[in-house]
Amino acid sequence: MTPLFDEVVGQEAAIATLTQALVSPVHAYLLVGPSGSGKELAAEAFAAALVCPDRGCGTCRNCQLAAARRHPDIIETSRTGATVSVEDLRSLAALAQRRPLEAARQVLIVDDVHLATKSAPALLKTLEEPPPSTIFILLADDLPPELVTIASRCVEVAFPPLPMRTIASALAGGGCDPETARTIARASGGNLDRARLLAEDSAFSVRLSLWASAPQRIGSGGGEIAILAKDLIEVTEAALAPLKEKHAADLAARIAESEAMGERSLPGRKELTEKQARLERRYRSEELRAGLGALQRTYADLLAEAVSGGPERVAEARHAGASIDAITASIATFRHNPNELLALQSLLVTLAQNRI
Numbered sequence: 001m002t003p004l005f006d007e008v009v010g011q012e013a014a015i016a017t018l019t020q021a022l023v024s025p026v027h028a029y030l031l032v033g034p035s036g037s038g039k040e041l042a043a044e045a046f047a048a049a050l051v052c053p054d055r056g057c058g059t060c061r062n063c064q065l066a067a068a069r070r071h072p073d074i075i076e077t078s079r080t081g082a083t084v085s086v087e088d089l090r091s092l093a094a095l096a097q098r099r100p101l102e103a104a105r106q107v108l109i110v111d112d113v114h115l116a117t118k119s120a121p122a123l124l125k126t127l128e129e130p131p132p133s134t135i136f137i138l139l140a141d142d143l144p145p146e147l148v149t150i151a152s153r154c155v156e157v158a159f160p161p162l163p164m165r166t167i168a169s170a171l172a173g174g175g176c177d178p179e180t181a182r183t184i185a186r187a188s189g190g191n192l193d194r195a196r197l198l199a200e201d202s203a204f205s206v207r208l209s210l211w212a213s214a215p216q217r218i219g220s221g222g223g224e225i226a227i228l229a230k231d232l233i234e235v236t237e238a239a240l241a242p243l244k245e246k247h248a249a250d251l252a253a254r255i256a257e258s259e260a261m262g263e264r265s266l267p268g269r270k271e272l273t274e275k276q277a278r279l280e281r282r283y284r285s286e287e288l289r290a291g292l293g294a295l296q297r298t299y300a301d302l303l304a305e306a307v308s309g310g311p312e313r314v315a316e317a318r319h320a321g322a323s324i325d326a327i328t329a330s331i332a333t334f335r336h337n338p339n340e341l342l343a344l345q346s347l348l349v350t351l352a353q354n355r356i
């Protein structure tokens with residue numbers, strides 16, 4: 001197995017498929033898995049191995065260029081708007097016709113293909129036309145029905161969310177104490193990138209306990225609920241600080257690299273900052289989800305306690321159960337709700353009513 005895949009954690013089946021594919025690659029691969037499942041890292045490693053005459057030796061000129069993210073025949077393309085548009089695919093089709101400059105083939109990595117539902121026919125056409133020297137690696141968080149035809153023209157490789165124990169052991173391997181590693185793994189939603197950031201984030205446990213202690217505060221009336229909701233949204237916002245710092249450092253490093261190469265400006269800067277903004281939005285919603293999960297666990301503990309307390313605590317048990325259901329229902333609505341504060345207030349009011 002090529003050492004290029006070493007950084008991908010816990011996706012042995014996917015890596016075995018990709019390694020096997022290097023022997024006789026086809027024209028398109030579709031890597032499907034949520035954010036933080038390792039599919040981006042795997043795509044980069046696979047692309048690097050595809051441009052190396054030795055399937056990823058790690059030392060030749062092609063491998064060195066790929067490792068420095070400067071290989072002219074590995075091109076990552078991102079959408080320009082909220083979805084992958086026909087216009088985006090037109091640019092991709094033009095790029096696909098290009099002849100490789102350094103290697104025997106060129107590799108086009110296409111982000112966010114799950115957002116190409118409306119432009120799927122154009123994507124299909126783009127996949128069918130290019131010369132045999134072009135290989136596509138499509139990346140998708142999931143596979144909407146509109147993309148089934150696309151998937152049938154590609155080799156599909158699944159990147160399931162990482163199990164909690166894999167994330168916990170990756171964190172522990174990096175020096176995190178085992179108990180913290182387990183707490184973080186539970187709040188990571190199977191996303192190793194997020195888990196690694198949380199492991200460096202000393203404020204994470206404080207945020208989690210603010211969520212977990214919310215049931216104690218919501219009994220004291222509407223005014224307190226408004227303050228609590230505001231506090232919770234504020235800590236969710238503050239949670240983004242380490243990611244924003246990391247993104248600023250990444251951008252600065254890329255600019256310094258490009259200046260050292262004598263370039264006047266960083267190529268692809270706009271796409272990079274847009275991608276960072278998207279990752280920040282996603283991180284924020286994952287943070288909110290982790291908070292709601294902590295809140296839900298508090299009610300699960302209350303429920304267990306009430307159930308073990310016998311018949312006189314039946315009402316209490318019922319309230320805790322109803323609260324758990326209300327939080328589950330709210331998780332789905334948060335995803336589409338532009339006004340988080342209002343949605344959270346309304347959830348907390350429901351939880352307060354459940355207590356009465």
Ligand SMILES: [Zn+2]
Nearest residue numbers: 052057060063
């Ligand atoms: Zn090589």
